Amino acid sequence: MISIRKIWHRGTLKIGIYFPYTNYNSAIKENLSHIDAQFSKTKNCWYIPYTKQAYKKFKHCFANYKIETVTTTNKTTAKKRDHLPISTSNKEATAMQPKEKKTLDSAHKSVQKIDPRLKLKVLPTVGKYWVLQCHYVEKYINRLKKVKGVYWNNHHKVYMVYRHPKVKQNVETIFGTLLFDTNFYKKEKQSNNLKINILPYEADTRYMLLKFSNNYQLIECLKRLSHSTYSKTKKAYLLPATPEMYKALFLHTETLGVKITTTLPEQYIKKSNFITIKSRKITRVKQRVLDIAPSHTKNQVEDLVNMLLAMNYSSSTLKSYTNAFINFLKFYHYKNPEDITKKDVINYLAEYTRLGQTSASGHMLVNALKFYYKNVKEWDDDLSFMKLPRPKKEKKLPVVLSQNECQRIFKAVNQPKHKLVLLLAYGAGLRVSEVCELQWQHIDKEKHQILIKSGKGKKDRLVMLPYAVIEYMDIYRSLYNTKKYVFEGRIKGEPYSTASAGSIMRKAVKKAGLDKKVGIHALRHSFATHLLENGIDIRFIQKFLGHTSIKTTTIYTHVSNNTYSKILSPLDQINQKRKPKD
Numbered sequence: 001m002i003s004i005r006k007i008w009h010r011g012t013l014k015i016g017i018y019f020p021y022t023n024y025n026s027a028i029k030e031n032l033s034h035i036d037a038q039f040s041k042t043k044n045c046w047y048i049p050y051t052k053q054a055y056k057k058f059k060h061c062f063a064n065y066k067i068e069t070v071t072t073t074n075k076t077t078a079k080k081r082d083h084l085p086i087s088t089s090n091k092e093a094t095a096m097q098p099k100e101k102k103t104l105d106s107a108h109k110s111v112q113k114i115d116p117r118l119k120l121k122v123l124p125t126v127g128k129y130w131v132l133q134c135h136y137v138e139k140y141i142n143r144l145k146k147v148k149g150v151y152w153n154n155h156h157k158v159y160m161v162y163r164h165p166k167v168k169q170n171v172e173t174i175f176g177t178l179l180f181d182t183n184f185y186k187k188e189k190q191s192n193n194l195k196i197n198i199l200p201y202e203a204d205t206r207y208m209l210l211k212f213s214n215n216y217q218l219i220e221c222l223k224r225l226s227h228s229t230y231s232k233t234k235k236a237y238l239l240p241a242t243p244e245m246y247k248a249l250f251l252h253t254e255t256l257g258v259k260i261t262t263t264l265p266e267q268y269i270k271k272s273n274f275i276t277i278k279s280r281k282i283t284r285v286k287q288r289v290l291d292i293a294p295s296h297t298k299n300q301v302e303d304l305v306n307m308l309l310a311m312n313y314s315s316s317t318l319k320s321y322t323n324a325f326i327n328f329l330k331f332y333h334y335k336n337p338e339d340i341t342k343k344d345v346i347n348y349l350a351e352y353t354r355l356g357q358t359s360a361s362g363h364m365l366v367n368a369l370k371f372y373y374k375n376v377k378e379w380d381d382d383l384s385f386m387k388l389p390r391p392k393k394e395k396k397l398p399v400v401l402s403q404n405e406c407q408r409i410f411k412a413v414n415q416p417k418h419k420l421v422l423l424l425a426y427g428a429g430l431r432v433s434e435v436c437e438l439q440w441q442h443i444d445k446e447k448h449q450i451l452i453k454s455g456k457g458k459k460d461r462l463v464m465l466p467y468a469v470i471e472y473m474d475i476y477r478s479l480y481n482t483k484k485y486v487f488e489g490r491i492k493g494e495p496y497s498t499a500s501a502g503s504i505m506r507k508a509v510k511k512a513g514l515d516k517k518v519g520i521h522a523l524r525h526s527f528a529t530h531l532l533e534n535g536i537d538i539r540f541i542q543k544f545l546g547h548t549s550i551k552t553t554t555i556y557t558h559v560s561n562n563t564y565s566k567i568l569s570p571l572d573q574i575n576q577k578r579k580p581k582d
Contacts, residue, residue: 001019001064001065001066002017002018002019002062002064002065002066003017003018003019003065003066003067003068004016004017004018004058004065004066004067004068005018005067005068005069006050007043007045007047008145008146009040009042009043009047012050013050014047014048014049014050015047015048015049015050015054015055015058016040016043016045016046016047017032017037017045017046017047017048017058018045018068021414021416021419021475024475029478031061031062032046034057034061035048035054035057035058035061036048036054039479041415044414044415114175114176114177115137115140115175117135117137118134118135118137118140118175119134119135120132120133120134120175120179121133121134122179122180123158125163125183126160127185128162128163128185129160129161129162129163130160130161130163130168130179130180131158131159131160131161132158132159132161132171132179133157133158133159134159140174140175143174144159144171144174147167147170147171147174148167149161149162149164149166149167149170150162150167150171161180162185163180163183163184163185164184164185165184168180168184193213194212194213194215194218194253194256194257194258194259195212195213195258195259195260195261196210196211196212196213196218196249196253196258196259196260196261197210197211197212197260197261197262197263198210198249198260198261198262198263198264199211199236199263199264200263200264200265200268201238201241204283205241205268205273206240206241206273206275207238207239207240207241207273207283208238208239208240208241208245208246208264208268208269209231209234209236209237209238210222210236210237210238210239210249211235211236212236212237213258217256218253218256218258221252221253221256222237223237224252225237225239225245225248225249225252226248226493226494227239227240227245227275227280229280229283229284229287231287231291232291233290233291238283238287240273240274240275241264241268241269241270241273242269242270242271242273242274243269243270243271246269277494277495278315281315282309282315282318284315285315285318285319286305286309286318288319289301289305289318289319289322289323289326290302290305292326293326294334296334297326297329297334300329300337301322301325301326303376304321304322304325304368304371304372304376305318305322307371307375307376308321308322308371311375312458314458320364320368321364321367321368321371322368324361324364324365324368325365325368325369325372327365328345328348328365328368328369331348331351332344332348337372337373337377338377342388345366345369345388346388346389348365349362349365349366349389349391352365352391353391358394359391359392359393359394360393362390362391363390363391363393366388366390369388370388397555397558397559398522398525398529398555398556398559399516399517399518399522399525400522400525400526400529400556400559401514401516401518401522401523401525401526402526403526403530405512405514405516406426406523406526408512408513408514409422409505409508409509409512409514410422410423410426410508411512412508412511412512413504413508413511416472416475416476416479416480417476417480417487418504418508419472420469420472420473420476420486420487421435421487421496421501421504422504422505422508422520422523423466423468423469423472424438424469425501425520425523425524426523426524426526426527427464427465427466427468427469427527428450428463428464428465428466428469428527428544429463429524429527429528429531429544429545430450430452430463430524431455431456431521431524432498432501432502432520432521433498434452434455435487435496435501436485436487436495436496436497436498436501437485437495438450438485438486438487439453439484439485439486440477440482440483440484440485440486441484443465443473443486444465445465445470448464448465448466448467448470449462449463449464449465450462450463450464450465452546455546456546457546457548459546459548461543461544461546463544464544473486487501501520502519502520504520505518505519505520505522505523506519524545525556525559527544528541528544528545528553528556529556529559529560529561531544532556532557532560532562533560533561533562538550538553538554538556538557541553541556
């Protein structure tokens with residue numbers, strides 16, 4: 001059923017069109033296009049102008065609809081509203097006028113002569129904002145939301161009010177009393193001495209090194225450039241030395257009046273310096289690892305990193321091995337690795353276990369040390385050292401959601417992008433990194449297959465594309481129109497971050513009211529378990545999940561409901577015998 005209501009959007013009234021996400025089809029899409037409707041991500045609805053002509057068009061295209069009445073206040077009705085009685089005499093108005101040096105900036109300053117239900121407080125000023133704390137009273141809050149320069153801070157549960165004369169007047173008119181001082185925000189004058197010096201980066205000639213003035217506006221500008229990486233050791237930003245990035249640097253810093261000088265040699269900037277996402281990930285991880293390594297251990301750490309890269313290990317393995325290796329050296333005050341003995345490793349593992357660390361971390365260290373001494377130091381002859389003890393693994397079962405719980409999670413998510421992330425993770429049994437890096441070219445709708453390129457262990461595999469997801473996918477693409485990646489991140493053309501995908505799952509679980517502590521990977525576990533319960537051969541499930549060994553897949557037999565549902569407890573058998581017969 002389609003419903004319409006009057007909404008306030010972009011500074012004017014609109015007709016909001018609402019209907020369930022599942023009802024969106026080609027007929028509705030065609031009708032919305034005919035009436036020139038636009039989609040609002042903020043209001044999560046389609047909308048048309050609040051005019052008679054637009055409404056007539058809507059009635060012509062949509063026969064069955066419902067009008068929802070919403071109480072709103074516009075400028076004409078706001079003047080007719082009865083305000084609470086406040087003093088109008090000059091003496092009292094003067095008494096209410098805040099003094100410049102006194103207490104309106106004091107913490108939790110209560111404002112007098114206003115609606116007591118609001119319990120309004122003016123909190124200390126933060127940057128360019130006044131801070132208001134109040135209870136929710138609909139007639140005030142609805143008007144406050146319409147004031148340009150006021151936004152709700154969900155973390156601190158307060159309203160942030162931009163320190164501007166017009167904003168001050170609008171807010172104080174709503175509450176019918178003086179609230180703020182006259183200490184308005186003034187933009188800082190930009191420094192005329194901002195400089196950037198572009199230098200060649202000797203460690204990797206595909207990058208250029210940017211030395212810059214210590215100014216927060218300039219730093220924010222450099223930070224937001226795509227593909228930029230900060231080096232703590234060099235105290236400079238690294239950018240790919242390509243013509244596009246070189247032009248982008250001048251374009252983005254032009255408004256700040258930055259003086260840019262370059263000492264790059266001829267033909268240093270070239271198209272062949274373009275850096276792929278894989279290369280960028282590895283470069284970023286390598287840079288961070290070398291930044292945290294002390295200067296006298298940098299050579300050993302760099303040798304380990306270079307050997308890992310030479311053997312084509314992934315960026316996640318590079319990060320895990322090097323971090324474990326550095327922490328181990330730190331424990332022995334950065335002792336020379338050649339002087340490390342087997343007893344030193346055993347003592348470290350014992351201390352590691354005593355501190356309550358997981359066995360997986362211990363295994364990671366043993367793997368890192370074996371890799372270092374075998375491949376970097378080439379100690380193949382010393383077999384005694386290679387026989388290191390390994391912590392006993394905990395045999396943990398995966399957390400699995402029931403189909404009803406999965407359905408509740410999906411229903412709790414309304415945002416199309418977020419919903420599709422979770423549907424693909426469950427419907428195709430994908431890892432979170434595989435969902436985020438999924439590309440349109442790898443989706444075959446005719447065969448109902450998805451090609452996973454370079455998954456865990458650098459393996460390609462084919463997985464199913466659920467029939468139920470195809471319609472959602474078409475709607476999503478019509479709304480977002482992404483080019484390469486199905487899910488794009490903050491920067492256009494870049495894949496969605498795994499941290500954001502994990503946050504979607506946590507919020508959905510909380511909104512669905514589930515008591516289980518689960519992450520997005522639980523959807524992959526649930527996919528495998530539900531297939532097993534439906535009688536699918538475990539060898540097919542192994543192929544879908546991309547497991548090398550069948551032993552990894554057999555863990556789902558321990559959490560399958562079919563395994564235990566038919567077995568009756570001896571206690572239940574006793575109780576059944578005690579029940580009287582009819």
